[in-house]
Amino acid sequence: MDKLLQKSFVQKILSLFRNDAFKWLIVFIALLLFAGVPLTALHEQPVYVSVLYCLFIWAILVIVLALVAYAERETGNGDNRNNDE
Amino acid sequence: MITFSPLTIFIVSVLYLALMFGVAYFVERKVARGINLTNHAVVYTFALLVYATGWSFYGNVGLTATTGYLFTAPLVGVTLFSLFWWSILRRLIRARNEYNITNIAGFFEVRYGKSEFVGALITSFFLVALIPYIALQLIAMFRSYALLTTGNAVPGTDEEMINLGILALTFFFVVMFGFRHLDQSERHPGIMMVVAIQTAIKAVATLAAGFFVLFVLYGGFGDFMKQVGIHQSIIAAVQTNPPYAMWFSFLIFSVCTSLLLPRQFHAAVVENNNEQHVRTAIWLFPLLIFVLGFPAYFIALGGIMGGHDVRLGDLYMLLLPMKNDAPALALLVFFGGLSASLSMVIVSSIALTTMTSNYLIVPIIERVSSFNGLRKYTLQIRWAVVGALLYASYRFALLVKGEFILVKIGILSFAAVFQFVPAFFGALFWKRGNMYGAVLGITAGFAAWGYTMLLPALVRSNWLPAALLTDGPFGIALLRPEHLLGITSLDPLTHTLLVSVVLNVGCYVIGSLLFEQGEEEKHIAYRFINILKKKIDFPEEPEFQNISILLNEKITRMTQIYKQYVGEEESAILTRECLEETYLTGKEYITNYELLSLNNVIEKKLAKYIGNAAAKESVIHGGLFTQKEMATFSRMYSRMSGVTELSPEDLKQKIATQTQMERMLKEESEQLESAVADRTKKLKEVNAELKEINDVAINRELRMIELKETIKKLESQIEESKQKQGTVTP
Numbered sequence: 001m002d003k004l005l006q007k008s009f010v011q012k013i014l015s016l017f018r019n020d021a022f023k024w025l026i027v028f029i030a031l032l033l034f035a036g037v038p039l040t041a042l043h044e045q046p047v048y049v050s051v052l053y054c055l056f057i058w059a060i061l062v063i064v065l066a067l068v069a070y071a072e073r074e075t076g077n078g079d080n081r082n083n084d085e
Numbered sequence: 086m087i088t089f090s091p092l093t094i095f096i097v098s099v100l101y102l103a104l105m106f107g108v109a110y111f112v113e114r115k116v117a118r119g120i121n122l123t124n125h126a127v128v129y130t131f132a133l134l135v136y137a138t139g140w141s142f143y144g145n146v147g148l149t150a151t152t153g154y155l156f157t158a159p160l161v162g163v164t165l166f167s168l169f170w171w172s173i174l175r176r177l178i179r180a181r182n183e184y185n186i187t188n189i190a191g192f193f194e195v196r197y198g199k200s201e202f203v204g205a206l207i208t209s210f211f212l213v214a215l216i217p218y219i220a221l222q223l224i225a226m227f228r229s230y231a232l233l234t235t236g237n238a239v240p241g242t243d244e245e246m247i248n249l250g251i252l253a254l255t256f257f258f259v260v261m262f263g264f265r266h267l268d269q270s271e272r273h274p275g276i277m278m279v280v281a282i283q284t285a286i287k288a289v290a291t292l293a294a295g296f297f298v299l300f301v302l303y304g305g306f307g308d309f310m311k312q313v314g315i316h317q318s319i320i321a322a323v324q325t326n327p328p329y330a331m332w333f334s335f336l337i338f339s340v341c342t343s344l345l346l347p348r349q350f351h352a353a354v355v356e357n358n359n360e361q362h363v364r365t366a367i368w369l370f371p372l373l374i375f376v377l378g379f380p381a382y383f384i385a386l387g388g389i390m391g392g393h394d395v396r397l398g399d400l401y402m403l404l405l406p407m408k409n410d411a412p413a414l415a416l417l418v419f420f421g422g423l424s425a426s427l428s429m430v431i432v433s434s435i436a437l438t439t440m441t442s443n444y445l446i447v448p449i450i451e452r453v454s455s456f457n458g459l460r461k462y463t464l465q466i467r468w469a470v471v472g473a474l475l476y477a478s479y480r481f482a483l484l485v486k487g488e489f490i491l492v493k494i495g496i497l498s499f500a501a502v503f504q505f506v507p508a509f510f511g512a513l514f515w516k517r518g519n520m521y522g523a524v525l526g527i528t529a530g531f532a533a534w535g536y537t538m539l540l541p542a543l544v545r546s547n548w549l550p551a552a553l554l555t556d557g558p559f560g561i562a563l564l565r566p567e568h569l570l571g572i573t574s575l576d577p578l579t580h581t582l583l584v585s586v587v588l589n590v591g592c593y594v595i596g597s598l599l600f601e602q603g604e605e606e607k608h609i610a611y612r613f614i615n616i617l618k619k620k621i622d623f624p625e626e627p628e629f630q631n632i633s634i635l636l637n638e639k640i641t642r643m644t645q646i647y648k649q650y651v652g653e654e655e656s657a658i659l660t661r662e663c664l665e666e667t668y669l670t671g672k673e674y675i676t677n678y679e680l681l682s683l684n685n686v687i688e689k690k691l692a693k694y695i696g697n698a699a700a701k702e703s704v705i706h707g708g709l710f711t712q713k714e715m716a717t718f719s720r721m722y723s724r725m726s727g728v729t730e731l732s733p734e735d736l737k738q739k740i741a742t743q744t745q746m747e748r749m750l751k752e753e754s755e756q757l758e759s760a761v762a763d764r765t766k767k768l769k770e771v772n773a774e775l776k777e778i779n780d781v782a783i784n785r786e787l788r789m790i791e792l793k794e795t796i797k798k799l800e801s802q803i804e805e806s807k808q809k810q811g812t813v814t815p
Binding site for chain 2: 020023026027030031034035037038041046047048050051052054055058059061062065066068069070072073
């Protein structure tokens, strides 16, 4: 029973990842985070530190994208989005 | 610093190209035997990395060295955009399947009413935007070659022959694997495999260069960052972050163009074998982009700390191994750069050549009767176009060598291609978007781009007077190209984005709302919007199902149409395929519906050679239909439009009307029921009255009968008593 509940919880999370509104939220948050890169200058951080911060956000974004792709794959089967709508 | 002899590099380059030829040839041979090695999600995704050109392979490092995080904008942009690929790419792939779209101009041409004008306009603008971009790749190849052989990044005049040799090899490669014969599908599995392998080489070379800087030149990440801290002042002197608005504008330009660039459209849509491959591309593509991008940070800082001239930042990746005695890595990087540039040049040449041939040359051949004889030389024309494209790019590369415009070419091209974006998304998601809107929007966008971005670049290259920028044309300050209408607070890139978006989107929307779509455009627009839904079939009405058309006559016409463009043998094959695909082989007579299906297949197959609009024209002029048949098809389209044009709003309205009618009917029925009940009641009352009257009448009759009987009895009694009295008295 626990396993079943756990599975349905994971499915719910994955379904969230493939939701279009959630994808737009990811875009919005990512752009917001990147906006912070030039702002590091306000804290007297050198440019190379800000670029490193930028690379870090980018790496996280790639991981999030992998999760979205996984969600599309796992929860998409049998869904009408795979076939003719 | 180590250098290589030109002969060594030339021989190794030829060997590399021979290897790529071998790969392409092997893959094409396999395809001919029915085994498609490129039909794999990983190969598809690696081929998509044709996005990362020689400009980004070398240029990312140069950008990082001077403008900090700006280099991440196009890379992060496509990463974010890939979130929506499952929806957008699938639409494009299905549109390609349904309408035989073989290039990005074909997409616009088909969607906007199969208009030749749209195809020609889009192709012309793409040529303006992309010939300089191809030139940039050639420059990257020539500069890396010059650096590797002489230690100097500026190619000398004696290298011109070598450069022309590289160009000739590229031409040979494109013709050999792109246009060896006229291919219906415009797919090139051999080339796609080569591009995928070249992506792997690019990735390995970039990672190796990053690893070299981190672990060979410095003692790992910790030591590297420590050294960066020590050299902080040197780095700070050359590296600055641009404002966020500029980064964002660069991102927007690159996001939108990542599917619109002809080479990207070709790799992602035309060469796609299975739409499920997109699922893999969604995560693998951003990962590969990251792998190709992040080492630039370490290489750039390594170059600055090594005391190398920051103006050579673009070539740090090659310069660092050469300065530090790593010849094998230098060669690997050279081939990485060569792969990046070559794959872009090859795929772009294929896409642009098909577009130029279909939308600029074929229409002229069709319209000018003295050129009609050239129809059979479509293949040779394409070879000439490839040669012309590459040579024009080469001449442009020589022209801008050392000029300011050189560093701007990449972003100039991106911003130019961005002008197709409103019409592109409108084509996919807005039913009312039409040809007039698209033409107006794209033209206005290009005008804005030319004025606010191209013109300043030409001024800074000293090709136009500087007063244009400082004082504006005719001294009108409000018209200064970089500060139009007095906008001074934006950087030039954001300024161009703002002006072009306002003009482009505005004209597209206004044009689409002011002008009406034609019947065919309406139908295509409906299909594009609903491309993920099932197709609605033609109405099955007796008129369209009447078996009355002689097939043999149509076969003759069909073969004649094909013969104008391909050989006799090929046209016979095409004719047979058309009949097989429409299940008409062996039939003597066909219906109107079957003729229309046959026409669609004929057009579809011809479109692969000459584009959709020209194919449509050619079939009409080829006399496939009689006047009567044309009139019937017109009615069929009208009927179809009636079926397909029901928008959700229309549907809601229809449902509401139906519900209202149902309610009225119900009310009427209730009223009728109550009227019937009233009448029944009255009838019952009348019936009861009648029954009463009837009863009275019957009773009276019965009484009368009784009375009559009584009278009879009494009379007989009287008679009897009279007789008794008579017998007693005598």
